[in-house]
Amino acid sequence: MSPTPTSMSDPRVPASYSWEATDEEVARRYRLPVESIVRFDLNTSPAPPAAVARLLAAGRFETSLSEYPPSDYRRLAAAAARVYGVPAEEILVGAGADEILDLVAKAFLGEGDQALIPTPSYAMYRVLTEQRRAEVVAVPRLGPDGERALERAAVRAAARRAVVVWLCNPNNPTGRLEPDGLIKGLLDDLAADAAADGRDAPIVVLDEAYSEFVGRSLVGLRATYPRLIVVRTVSKAYALAGLRVGFAIARRETLARIEPYRPPGSVSTVSVSIATEILDDPDSLTDNLGRVAAERARLVDGLRTAGWHPEPSVTNFLLVPFDSAEAAARVAEALLREGLVPRTFPADHPLANSLRLTVRDQAQDDRLLAAAGSMETSR
Numbered sequence: 001m002s003p004t005p006t007s008m009s010d011p012r013v014p015a016s017y018s019w020e021a022t023d024e025e026v027a028r029r030y031r032l033p034v035e036s037i038v039r040f041d042l043n044t045s046p047a048p049p050a051a052v053a054r055l056l057a058a059g060r061f062e063t064s065l066s067e068y069p070p071s072d073y074r075r076l077a078a079a080a081a082r083v084y085g086v087p088a089e090e091i092l093v094g095a096g097a098d099e100i101l102d103l104v105a106k107a108f109l110g111e112g113d114q115a116l117i118p119t120p121s122y123a124m125y126r127v128l129t130e131q132r133r134a135e136v137v138a139v140p141r142l143g144p145d146g147e148r149a150l151e152r153a154a155v156r157a158a159a160r161r162a163v164v165v166w167l168c169n170p171n172n173p174t175g176r177l178e179p180d181g182l183i184k185g186l187l188d189d190l191a192a193d194a195a196a197d198g199r200d201a202p203i204v205v206l207d208e209a210y211s212e213f214v215g216r217s218l219v220g221l222r223a224t225y226p227r228l229i230v231v232r233t234v235s236k237a238y239a240l241a242g243l244r245v246g247f248a249i250a251r252r253e254t255l256a257r258i259e260p261y262r263p264p265g266s267v268s269t270v271s272v273s274i275a276t277e278i279l280d281d282p283d284s285l286t287d288n289l290g291r292v293a294a295e296r297a298r299l300v301d302g303l304r305t306a307g308w309h310p311e312p313s314v315t316n317f318l319l320v321p322f323d324s325a326e327a328a329a330r331v332a333e334a335l336l337r338e339g340l341v342p343r344t345f346p347a348d349h350p351l352a353n354s355l356r357l358t359v360r361d362q363a364q365d366d367r368l369l370a371a372a373g374s375m376e377t378s379r
C-alpha cells in the first residue's frame, strides 16, 4: 500500500507520484461494497458546494462545449483576481495546482540544477524536480517539538546553489502553518545572499493550497520578492478537486517565464464556468470552512478519546503518529479492512510512523472513530 518508486529497475525513469489503493481495489481485497469505501487519504471534501448542482443542471457554460475554452481563461482569471486581491494579469490558470507546479518545474529547472525542499512536504515537489533531472536538496523540518517548522538558517545555508525553493504553507502533510514572519525572513535571507553572490535569487514557490483554512496568504510578498510564485487551488477549501482548477500568482515578468510551457486548453469549459461562479460566491467557501473547522474539532476529540494523538492542524487533515512504522502499518491495515483509506508513508519516509487522515463528514468520520475505538494497538 505504501508508495513505491517506479524507478527501481531503470534509473532513467524518475519515481512517480504514488496513490493509495483505489476504491475498487480496496473493495475487492476486503470484500466490501465499493460504495462503502471512504477516502481519508486525499484531503478532499465529502461534497461540492450546493451551488454546483444548480449550475450543472442549468447547463449554461461560458462557451459552447463544441469549442475550446477561452485561451486566456479571462473570466476565471478575473474572478480569481478579485478573490486573491491581485491584478488579473498576475494570475495564470492551470489544471489544478499540480499543473502549475509542473509548469514551474519545466520553466525553471534543468539537468543538474538544485531544488530545495524542507521535508516532509508535498510529494510532488520531489517528483517534478527529479523529472527535470534536477537534484533535490532536502532540508529536514524541525520535529514535533519544533512545531515541524522549516529551519530558516539550515534552509538558507542549503539554498546557496538552489534554483528553486519549494515551500508549502500550511504544510502538507504536517497540517501546520509556519511561525509568523518566518517565510518573509527567509525570503529576505535568500535575496541578500543572491545579491552578495551576484546571482539571481531562487524562484520560491509558495504553495498555499490550504491557505483559506487559516484565512491568511503571503501573496503580497511578491511586491518585495519578484521571484515568488504563490500557488492556489479550488480543490481544498472550495471542495472542487474534481474540477482541476488552480492558479499561479506572481509578478508579470515571472509569469511570462512560465507561460510558454502552458498547454492549450488544459482546463475544461465546464470547470472554467463552475470555478468562476463559485469563486464569485463567498458563501460556498465560508460554508465549507465552518463545516471543516467544527468537524475537525469533533474528530480530534473523538480520536483522543480512542487513545490516538493527532497533531495540531489548521487544515482539513490530521497527522496522527503511532509508536512505530509497524504500528502505523497495522492501524492502516485495520482501517482498510473497514473500507477506510488512510494516507500512508513509505518505510524510508520521516513520517513512516504516522498516518494522514482527511476530515470528512460526520457520518464518515464516525466510522473512523468507531474503527479507532475498537483497536487495541492505539499508539
Ligand SMILES: Cc1ncc(COP(=O)(O)O)c(C=O)c1O
Residues within 6 Å of the ligand: 042, 043, 095, 096, 097, 098, 099, 122, 168, 172, 207, 209, 232, 233, 234, 235, 241, 244, 245, 246
Ligand atoms: C500542498 C498541495 N499542493 C497541491 C496539491 C494539488 O492540488 P490540485 O488539486 O489543485 O492539483 C495538493 C493536493 O493534495 C497539495 O496538498
